[in-house]
Every structure is written in structure tokens, then in C-alpha cells.
Amino acid sequence: MADTRSAAWDTYAQTKPQRRATNAKGETTWFNWTQHPDHGPGAMLLDLREGQSALDLGCGSGGNLAHLATLGMRAVGVDLSPRQIAKAVERWPDVDMDIHQGEAVEFLEKWPTHFDAIYSVFGAAYFTDPDLMLPAVHARLKPGGVFAMSQNPAVEGCYGCQASYIPRGADEDPAIVKRWDYPADTWATMLKQHGFEEVTVTILPAPEAGKKKIGTLLIRGRRGHDWPRN
Template structure:
């Protein structure tokens, strides 16, 4: 229940995706915390007739782009506020949304996917020893797992506390996240049956902010 409250609170704070990106596109894929920066959906290697699962789909911007590519687009999120926002904006895309946590959906769903991804989402906020085996079982042979999140703070690895602020007179809400350096993510993925794994930090674009984005990709 605490995590659901935290993510509903986060949904209220997170701004809506712009109507179009810098190229004038109404749907697009963004792995980083910066607009118009970094690679796109080509990381997933999916297209018409494929299927992709977004773990922690939030307000559905990336999932809408997957649907626009002609793939079956399935999203999972624990936050009703996030899913309502996704439905309000992207109801005509054909995306399929489920309100549940990632591990439970993977355990209970009988559907397999060509790609599973998470953008600052459930892969960051779920114990990899629980989530990665569940993903592996639902990923088709040769399928892609990809995820992104902020790089870890030096010396702070493994399970960490992540804070979602509220009003000044309320304590922040706390959720768990799992932080690892790129080489350690590769090792963890190999330990869980993903032999072809890469991880790199995408530098921040020119400007005052310097924190990059950790992007991890693996094939089953």
C-alpha cells in the first residue's frame, strides 16, 4: 500500500508529456530524463506484429509509441493515477494496461513478449533476484530486455532508499530501488540467464545538468 501511495503522489508531480517532440512527432520513445536526447525504440528491435511489455508504464508515453510502431503494447503500473492519465491521453492507440506490480503480472500472465522494457520504472524499483527470472520466463527466445535509470551514486550500491517528496509539512514517502554500476548489471543479468548483456552511461546533453542515464540491454 505504501508503494501505491508513493507512486500516486509521484503521478501528481510528474508533468504531462509534450504534445509533440522537437521533430514534431506526436509519439516518440525516450530512455533518458532529458527531452529529445538519446536513442529511441530501435533499442528494442520491435515493429509491426511484435509485442512489448512496459514494466512501470506510468502515463504511457513510451508505450504509445510502441503501439504506433504496430506492435502489441502492454503496460503495467501499480498507480491508478498513472494509468488513468495514460488512458485519458492514449486511449485510441490500442495499448493494453494492467494495474498490478511487475512481478505479479509476470507470474500470472500467460503471454510471452518479444521485448520487455522499463524506463526509470519497475526494473529499478524491484529486487532483480525476483524480477529478472520472471522476465526471462516471459521473454521469447532472442527477445530483448532493456531498461534505464540514473547511474548509482558512487559507493551506494544494491538496495537503496528513494524519496518522493510531498508538501513541506509532510514526511517524504520512501520506496526501494536497486542501484548497480554498469559492469555489475551485466554480471547480474548473466547470472539470471541473459548471456548477451551490455550496459553504458549515456552522457547528459550540453547544459547545466551533468547526471547521465544508465542504459542496459540484454537478449534472452
């Protein structure tokens, strides 16, 4: 199953161009939570200080991770797609990032240390059963550490495990991966059930300018200050 999903995300990587050389402010690295350029909050949402550690679940071609690395964070990423990792190495050859190929939950369970923040931007946390993902994330966070993720808001009535289709060639069926969609209040309840505190779940509206009008679901919680019992 992991090989099938890896091939699907390799297909997706082929369709996505590299991140722009600069953003609207002229910055060469930046953090973007949404599917809209130059929009939304930045890395401050992770509440990190220089020298602390962050894990990107589904880091893709490494744009957000590279920004954290340039801010002085210990930046670790994992992605299922070898092609995405190759794109990250090509795009950021001089940035000190530690990127791994693999499945997110397996990586969380095997990694030997804890992180100050774990995040996922339209990444692995969107495409993994939250009953598997959330406890694995919680167990790998330091006390007080932040977990944050972004994804598309759910379509009303279309909740739980859904199918996402990744186009391939004109004569090929699309690749199919699973994603998990829930209303904002359901996400908040699930995070609290899995031990997260200070939970916020909001829908960030799309920019008024532009034709794309779908907002971004932004989920954030913090591990309590008890040292890991699991």
C-alpha cells in the same frame, strides 16, 4: 506493502505533467530512454517488428508505450499507480494499448503469454530487487527477445538497495520507495547469471547543452534461443 508503494507512486504522478504534445521533431509520439528530452536512442533498441509484442514495466502515463502502439506493436503495460494509469487513459484515449494496474513481478508471473521485448524506463525494474525481477523477465521473454532498462547511474559506493524519497506536501514527510543501484559491471554480471546473452551496460552521457549533467545507465540483454524451460 504494495498499497504503500502504490500510494507513493500516486503521489509522484501528481507532481509530473503529461508528456509534451510534440517533441523537438514535431512528432506526437516518441520513445525516450533518458531523463533528458529529445536525447538518446529510440525504440529500435528493442529490435521489434510490426505486430510483435512489448511489455512496459512501470509504464507510467504511457508515453513510450503509446509510441510502440502507433508503430503497430502489441503494446502491454503495467503500473502500480492507479493515478498513472488514469493519466495514460486521459492522454492517449485513441491509442490501442493494454494497460494493467499491479505489481510488476506478480504480473510477469501470471501473464499467460510471452513477449518479444520487455523494457523499463526509470520504471519498475529500477524499483524491484533484481534477484526477483531478472528471472521473472527472462521467463516471460520469447527466445531471442530483448530486455532493456534505464535508470540513474549509481553513486560511487552507494550500491544495493537504496531509499528514494518522493516529496509530498510542505507539512508531510516524503513517501519512501526502494530502488536498486549497482555499477555497470555488476549489472552485466547479474544479467548473465540470470541467463541473458549479448549483454551491454553503458552510461549514456547527458546532453552537453543544459545544466543537468547526470547521464543515464542503459542496460540491455537478450534471451537465448532455447524455448522457456521455466
